[in-house]
Amino acid sequence: MTAVVEALEVVKRYADGDRTVRAVDGVSLSVEEGELVVLRGTSGSGKTTLLGLLGGMIAPSSGDVRFEGESIVLLREHHRAELRRTKVGFVFQELALIPEMSVLENVLLPLVPDGGGSADDEQRALTSLASLGITREKALARASRLSGGERQRAAIIRALVREPKLLLLDEPTAHLDLENAIGIAKLLLAEKARGRTIIASTHDPRLAEVEGIDRTIEMRDGRRID
Ligand code: ADP
Ligand code: MG
Secondary structure (H helix, E strand, O other): OOEEEEEEEEEEEEEEOOEEEEEEEEEEEEEEOOOEEEEEOOOOOOHHHHHHHHOOOOOOOEEEEEEOOEEOOOOOHHHHHHHHHHHEEEEOOOOOOOOOOEHHHHHHHHHHHHOOOOHHHHHHHHHHHHHOOOOHHHHOOEHHHOOHHHHHHHHHHHHHOOOOOEEEEEOOOOOOOHHHHHHHHHHHHHHHHOOOEEEEEEOOHHHHOOOOOOEEEEEEOOEEOO
16 A cells, blocks of 8 residues: 655754754654554644645655655645645644634635635535534634634634545644544544544644554654654
């Protein structure tokens, strides 16, 4: 089986004054189709940077990242952007739902470049939102009216709207109460059951220890220590 995404000795350095920070310092990993992998580590260990590298949002300083067997490091930026748009769903730590738009408009946003947002798309989005407890009334209201847990669920549904091969989530249960954290864990397990490949960073033991996770990758100072 081909890996969906692979990192080979990937390094990301940042200049910090006259010092260099090695945010990711020689990480290799390979994630197969349908795997649910959790990336653990304290704050500053390199989780967010590694997710950015795997999703083609951050260019490595050295090493290689391969998507479905092909290196994405040397792709031109517009090709990499196309890959991100069509194959990767991201849920960022700062959720970035646009507060003035309705929840439904936010969720349909990734389809806009293709003229999306058809009645069918809307119906599918409303059904997904409803299955996670976001009623039609809330879906049509401004995103700023949602609670933290609802906003996080809506952000995940938005990341799934193009049926991405790979779903990347950065600390998806941060700041959520137990019930909402369990809701997110269930959603990820359901997506895994449908064959979705998922990598989620977390330092939340409630998520990291959920039954059904295939693997935990442990980071410290930019390196894998698992
Ligand atoms: P985590 O998500 O585990 O908290 P990050 O990937 O955000 O870790 O950061 C890893 C290290 O790289 C930290 O020391 C952080 O300060 C540094 N870093 C991350 N992004 C940048 C950046 N854009 N510029 C400079 N340093 C950065
Ligand atoms: Mg982070």
